[in-house]
Amino acid sequence: MISYLDFEKPIAELQTRIAELRETADGGPANLDAEIRKLEQKADRLLRDTYGKLTPWQKTQVARHQQRPHFKDYVARLVDDFLPLSGDRAFSDDQAIIGGFGRMNGRRVMVIGHEKGNDTASRLKHNFGMGKPEGYRKAVRLMQLADRFGIAVVTIVDTAGAFPGIEAEERGQAEAIARSTQATLELTVPVVAAIVGEGGSGGAVGLAAANRVLMFEHAIYSVITPEGCASILWRTAEKAPEAAEAMRITAEDVHRLGIIDTVVPEPVGGAHRSPEIAIDTLGKAICSALDDLSTMDGKALRADRRRKFLAMGAS
Template identity: 70%
Template sequence: MATFLDFEKPIAELQSRIDELRRTAEGGDVDIAAEIGPLQAKSDRLLQDTYARLTPWQKAQVARHPERPHFNHYVAALIEDFTPLGGDRAFADDAAIIGGLGRFRGRRVMVIGHEKGDDTASRLRHNFGMGKPEGYRKAIRLMQLADRFGIPVLTLVDTSGAFPGVQAEERGQAEAIARSTEQCLNLGVPLIASILGEGGSGGAVALAAGNQVLMLEHAIYSVISPEGCASILWRTADKAADAAEAMKVTAQHLKELGVIDGIVPEPMGGAHRDPQAAIIALGDAIEAGLADLSGLSPQSLRQARRAKFLAMGRV
């Protein structure tokens, strides 16, 4: 059964009635189509109306939905012959950031991204997608490898932010993030970054400084979480909804501001309601992006990337 968010309560109640009717009719000769049809139509309309006017805070909740497809789902569906490459060759392998070689619709690619996990055990194993220094240093190593062999890089971003623990700071978290961002900007091959759910802080931009930055329709991308911003400005996380509105965290706001290049439509009700459709839509957007960038020289790719990010914030 689908997990409904707080603002979806009326939809959940309707769906519960529909499910109850179906259970009642199981094994019997009662025809309930006449009753279920109007209820399902009403539920579909309500879902459409709700998602047509989501607030930034509601979009943040959708972006964090536990059933939303993650890195491993996209790789399984879009990348053939995926071969993960582990370790930063200095300290350890970070399970929060995964990367490797594979083929995307017939083209060799290097895929790097955050993995949050699907259940409690895997979320703990992947540290909820919060990368440590060794994760970003692994990303740097893989980007350098791709650059050496002329292989395009695809990054799949989905993190609330880099891991803020003491051990991460001791191992140079800020330096690792800065170096990873620098490596993105210096690549002589196309880099297409996709924000799948949350794009939080430097932990996201360290993999997202690309030639093209795509965002799923209900993803968010910001320098700090709405709760973190509210705690700083209002001394309470209860103002997270106000912070989300002020920070312009949604794909629609960021496209208007020129921070991202494209918005990938999601199935009605969010990517978690039809993961396969969401994955195919992102694949189509990435394929179009690679086609646009494939003829550019390394120098042109670097110059375009530099111009893109220097233009942000200019009035």
């Protein structure tokens, strides 16, 4: 059962009507097939039209949809022989950031990403995908381990931002994110990052300073959440839609600005409507990016990242 967003109310009403007609047809002699087909076609057109002209705020809502695939879903479908590795060897194991060795399409990879969870208990366990310092220090440890063995790194980014709690600040949150970003930039192996939902602030950049950055069509990438921006500029989170528009956070915007390399298409209606298709599409894009990088040596890979990120914002 799909959870509908506010702007999808007309679609939800049509789907409800279709379900009612199907129930009526199953319960008696009435032949409603023609009417059902007509409504299904209308619902499909409405869904395509709606998702063909989403505003930045509506894309934000889609990016946050609780039924979008999460890190564990990508690993389960794309990664064979996944071996999770735990802990930062200093404080604890952060469940918001998960990583380990595995194989993608036969290629050895280190996969690291944010896990938001898919129900109340798992969201609390994974802290809604908001990494703590020990999570980023774990990411550094795993990336350097992959580098030592010449294994490519793939990151799956989906976070509203790093955890802002007092205890995280006490344990050096800013320093941990900076070290993670630095470690990613210094790797001598191919690094591919995929922004699959929210790419929020330094919490995202800490895992996304890659040779190739892919981004789902309805994902967002921003220095702060629209609500946070609105609270600063207008003193109210109610201005979040205006902030989302001004911040240029959509995949099309950041691709045009040279922040990401590839916009990965989603199934009509978003990744949450056809998660397996979305995951497979992303998997092909990741493997294609890794193939392109496979001919470069370590020195060239580091230079490629340096050029990429120094060019951002240049006129």
